[in-house]
Amino acid sequence: MTRTTPPTRATRTTRPAGTPRPYRSYVYAYPHKTAYRPLSERAPLAALWADEPKDALSLYAHIPFCEVRCGFCNLFTRIGAPGELTTRYLDALDRQAAAVREALGDAAPVRFATAAFGGGTPTYLTAAELERLCDIAERRMGADLRAVPLSVETSPATATADRLAVLAERGATRLSIGVQSFVEAEARAAVRPQRRADVEAALGRIRDTGVPVLNIDLIYGIDGQTEESWRRSLDAALHWEPEELYLYPLYVRPLTGLGRQAPGQDADREWDEQRLRLYRYGRDHLLARGYTQVSMRMFRRTDAPALGPDDHACQTDGMIGLGCGARSYTSRLHYSFDYAVGMREIRSIIDAYTGTADFSRAEVGRWTDADEARRRHLLQSLLQAQGMETADYAARFGTSPFADFPAELARFEALGWLDGDAPGGLLRLSPEGLAHSDGLGPELFSPAVRAAMAAYEAK
Structure with missing residues (x-):
């Protein structure tokens, strides 16, 4: 069994009483899906979208399959796809796309300003299935994939030449690969079996496509990781001159591989200090090598090309999610399907999704009010390094964030x-504020959302 006790190199630091822990929750959307609940009345999509602006939407397609599940992963994904499951899943995705596009109507312009395929691992699909996925996005939804930024996630094992060629030809502008660590011992400690030679080969194939933006994901806080080994991973990634790098702190969550092996590890203060130390080391290392910090996690090469005319703003514009793990956003309702982390529950939800005939209504979600809209706007703006213009906030809400x-x-x-x-x-975080984004973000959650998240029973 992989040892997962917290590293002991860090020196314990005494924090002022009442200071939020730095690693409480990765806030990538608000409210989190653990605050969603089955809707008492299934809301018709046509009514939900009737009065919404639809000229700068974001399109996201979720593919919930991976060849292996990493020990830290709590994403909605399953290992493998027996039988014709990927075919049935794409059939359902096609039905859902048709229903959603009909619900959007044609009374007002419908335009997608950005698109992304995530998961899971979208490149778990075969090259032919990726062609079909692109067809669904274009022919069913009306997204022009060659005219907007299109980001696709991949993995070392599935970044094959034929799959990557399809994505490049269909307009992908960004390929993101989860490496996590170039040190094989650290990858094993994170329950991510991979060989560095395979990682390097995959990166070479991605670069051969000519897709303009390569992103590499790395993780810090792995058992046994030191500043020296962290630097080795950073430098191995920098060898490929990626346009973007994401540095993620390791989290251990319930029902994940690491979570089952080491319950309670996430509460250790020494581990917090180790992650903070490695974060600062990685941040400074990238800043010194020509990268700009975009958020706590995201670093972009200063000379990296623009992805395209992206005029979608996550704080204000709507999002269409396709697939059983995808979210959709309107100004009044955030909605999705049921959420789980445990493999048995995930398999059940995927099976239910593939058997669904009617996708015309939202079933699981959370209604939002003016207070939640303010919180979401402030959260998603403040956690970006560029900060938020208070005049923009005032123009939207008629008041001040203060x-x-x-x-x-x-x-x-x-x-x-x-x-x-x-x-x-300009309301902007300091460098230390950015470093504590995962402690700061939850401080802006509403009492109702906190209560809903606390009441959620992991499954």
């Missing part, structure tokens, strides 16, 4: 998390 969230912003300021040197009218 009036709406006085206690929270005062606390962030007292902790040194706000940038006191930001230009007038």
